[in-house]
Amino acid sequence: MARAGLAPAAVVAAAADLADEVGLSNVTMGLLAGRLGVRAPSLYKHVESQADLHRRIAVLALTELGDALRDGLQGRAGKDALAAAAWTMRGYVVGHPGRYAATVRLDTEEPDDPLAAAGARVLDSLGAVLAGYDVEERDAIHAMRMLRSLMHGFAVLEAAGGFQMEADVDESFTWIVDFLDRGLRDGTRGRPAV
Amino acid sequence: MARAGLAPAAVVAAAADLADEVGLSNVTMGLLAGRLGVRAPSLYKHVESQADLHRRIAVLALTELGDALRDGLQGRAGKDALAAAAWTMRGYVVGHPGRYAATVRLDTEEPDDPLAAAGARVLDSLGAVLAGYDVEERDAIHAMRMLRSLMHGFAVLEAAGGFQMEADVDESFTWIVDFLDRGLRDGTRGRPAV
DNA sequence: AGGTTATGGCTAACAACGTTAGCCAAGGAG
DNA sequence: CTCCTTGGCTAACGTTGTTAGCCATAACCT
Numbered sequence: 259m260a261r262a263g264l265a266p267a268a269v270v271a272a273a274a275d276l277a278d279e280v281g282l283s284n285v286t287m288g289l290l291a292g293r294l295g296v297r298a299p300s301l302y303k304h305v306e307s308q309a310d311l312h313r314r315i316a317v318l319a320l321t322e323l324g325d326a327l328r329d330g331l332q333g334r335a336g337k338d339a340l341a342a343a344a345w346t347m348r349g350y351v352v353g354h355p356g357r358y359a360a361t362v363r364l365d366t367e368e369p370d371d372p373l374a375a376a377g378a379r380v381l382d383s384l385g386a387v388l389a390g391y392d393v394e395e396r397d398a399i400h401a402m403r404m405l406r407s408l409m410h411g412f413a414v415l416e417a418a419g420g421f422q423m424e425a426d427v428d429e430s431f432t433w434i435v436d437f438l439d440r441g442l443r444d445g446t447r448g449r450p451a452v
Numbered sequence: 453m454a455r456a457g458l459a460p461a462a463v464v465a466a467a468a469d470l471a472d473e474v475g476l477s478n479v480t481m482g483l484l485a486g487r488l489g490v491r492a493p494s495l496y497k498h499v500e501s502q503a504d505l506h507r508r509i510a511v512l513a514l515t516e517l518g519d520a521l522r523d524g525l526q527g528r529a530g531k532d533a534l535a536a537a538a539w540t541m542r543g544y545v546v547g548h549p550g551r552y553a554a555t556v557r558l559d560t561e562e563p564d565d566p567l568a569a570a571g572a573r574v575l576d577s578l579g580a581v582l583a584g585y586d587v588e589e590r591d592a593i594h595a596m597r598m599l600r601s602l603m604h605g606f607a608v609l610e611a612a613g614g615f616q617m618e619a620d621v622d623e624s625f626t627w628i629v630d631f632l633d634r635g636l637r638d639g640t641r642g643r644p645a646v
Numbered sequence: 647a648g649g650t651t652a653t654g655g656c657t658a659a660c661a662a663c664g665t666t667a668g669c670c671a672a673g674g675a676g
Numbered sequence: 677c678t679c680c681t682t683g684g685c686t687a688a689c690g691t692t693g694t695t696a697g698c699c700a701t702a703a704c705c706t
Contacts (some may be wrong), residue, residue, distance in 0.1 A: 316691050
């Protein structure tokens, strides 16, 4: 039996692409094997389990997102950086819904080194955005959680079709970024003049 | 064979409770049947499928959340209402992770009447919160999406253990509510004085 | 009360899916 | 070249969701 020349990375990449096409939950080991020209049991020579596969897709997604953020934030600060980070993140989720879905878990997970490292890199980029706002140290963690919640929540709701076609979603996103920018500039420096 | 006296509502309630205990994805038809004292195939006399069951759990969750919001918002306006809505929503998610998970879908779903109606009720409550802020009509949809994104995102990240024990999560939430309040008071009335 | 109909249990069976065990051949190392 | 490793495969198994059909319970009607 001639070897298909697979490697773990190729398996994960194919699974990620398939996830983006048909949705993560519809990626069966059988479907993936067919895409790669082998039989399902052969996949276990390259990944441990379906759970392992999903974890690896998540690492890939966060790595790609981290790269995109690093690139998108080059030479930007303040509102530019905030907007760039927000749009980068949203663009990634819109373009790779299956990949992103692998990073989403409601159930508690044990931290894996590659996953934690990739996730930390994404957080670092968001931290850099906040650093440009002169946020007080004691507020930084709160602001960070807010940014993450908002970006994640928006992406997930949008991907789920949660926003009806009543208004331009891009416009809403721009409005939200403006809102964040204003609040971060003023709110963390004390009360604005009323 | 004596009848267990089940009804669709009882089946859904039991499934929802079980989901909150063990996580939605761990609720198998077999596990639920055992909880109810019947065999798995018998469940199909009461619900159409597992997907139908999940949809019904989602309706239950949104109905309960809608009730909680209605109650929590009674006699409140402005920041009080905002805080009440935010804490109500978060409290619901924390207390019923399995139920809430049923409302979360990355895949596009056909709108079901009961689900849409229950969801609309939750949105109406959030809309009422915004109405107390004198938000300009053209901004209302954007502000609404922001609120939903933030609350949803925060709840999901928290439930997934996304916030390490570096700082008090309640404190972050309070900070975020303050941020929103300030922004909604000032941001929608023009630029604050710099 | 008795007979008929509707319905809710059950078991057996099936399909789909993830996974393991073991065989065999391809490919790499010495 | 020989030997060892590894990556394909098939067969098989366990789990899960679901369907078909049987039988008994419960509801309804006379």
